Amino acid sequence: MKSEFSVPVWSPAVPENQFVRCSGHALGSVQGESADLLIDEILGKYASIGWENLHIWQRDIAVPGWNNFEPGRSALAKLVADQFSQRLQATSDARFGRINQIANWNERVLDIVLIEPNYWWVGTHVADKIHRRWPGGVFMIDPPEDMISRxxxxxxxxxxxxxxxxxxxxxxxxxxxxxxxxxxxxxxxxxxxxxxxxxxxxxxxxxxxxxxxxxxxxxxxxxxxxxxxxxxxxxxxxxxxxxxxxxxxxxxxxxxxxxxxxxxxxxxxxxxxxxxxxxxxxxxxxxxxxxxxxxxxxxxxxxxxxxxx
Ligand SMILES: C[S@@+](CC[C@H](N)C(=O)[O-])C[C@H]1O[C@@H](n2cnc3c(N)ncnc32)[C@H](O)[C@@H]1O
The missing domain is CATH 3.40.50.150 (Vaccinia Virus protein VP39)
Incomplete structure (x- = not known):
């Protein structure tokens, strides 16, 4: 694949260990006043690398289970994902793939990691392991209302x-x-x-x-x-x-x-x-x-x- 980036953005060779939830190649970060501007910047800088899935997820804000916090259920990530979706629909560009879906095996994923509402890291990974198919490496499940324990x-x-x-x-x-x-x-x-x-x-x-x-x-x-x-x-x-x-x-x-x-x-x-x-x-x-x-x-x-x- 032609790319202006020196890092091998779609190389599967990403260091992993058992305590790393999700890993990939970091491309850089964006910071700015509004989500719309950050989305513009990401599309401007990175559109050329191509991807099939966009995984938008927030860095954990607490230990899982603390005060009802669970990873992968962030309102902020949902908001940004909705904004991305509207933006991509407006461009009608099918190259930009699906947002916060489970990636198919070996598909290319662009990760947008929300560090703060206006400070995001951008990276890539290939969905070559089951947990790497899930946004942020988090298995998503809707628990029943009467869930007995975590x-x-x-x-x-x-x-x-x-x-x-x-x-x-x-x-x-x-x-x-x-x-x-x-x-x-x-x-x-x-x-x-x-x-x-x-x-x-x-x-x-x-x-x-x-x-x-x-x-x-x-x-x-x-x-x-x-x-x-x-x-x-x-x-x-x-x-x-x-x-x-x-x-x-x-x-x-x-x-x-x-x-x-x-x-x-x-x-x-x-x-x-x-x-x-x-x-x-x-x-x-x-x-x-x-x-x-x-x-x-x-x-x-x-x-x-x-x-x-
Ligand atoms: C974290 S809780 C288990 C939660 C449970 N898996 C659930 O689904 O709700 C730990 C449990 O281990 C039990 N436990 C500790 N030592 C045990 C043993 N030697 N044999 C059986 N149960 C044990 C405790 O009684 C306690 O209920």
Missing amino acids: AYLKIAEAMAWSQLPFQRGDAIVEIGSSPGGACQYMLDQGYKVTGVDPAEMAPSVAAHPAFEHIRARSLQVKRKVFSKFRWLVCDANVAPNYTLDTVEGIVTYPSTAIEGLLLTIKLSEWSKAAEVNSHLERVASWGYTHTMARQLSYNRREYCIAAWK
């Missing part, structure tokens, strides 16, 4: 990101299931769900015909109970090694045939993030040939391991 968002994102081949009717066990946001999501998707937790489940989950509650700590549950599950989810608020010891005890038991895992690993302090690769090696040592890790956009001081055989 774990609903976390498991929805974990399932989408991991791309594990869950099928309706699959049996899933969740360790650390109370009050039940994740179970609520999994039941909504048509799975059979067993929750292991000494604490109470929300009444709507407890009464669901496809739900079973084992009201105990995981170590109190006989290992053979786990032989009927295809998938294991763990969201217990315990130290990483406790989670890994617990899951290891279950998945290495002879009658267990769990194909895939989605584990939330809680980090008591950020420095523990340095242990991610050793956690993945440990999970791989149980026979899971594929492992990956990501701090999901709905995660707080924690990250998610996905593993499958």
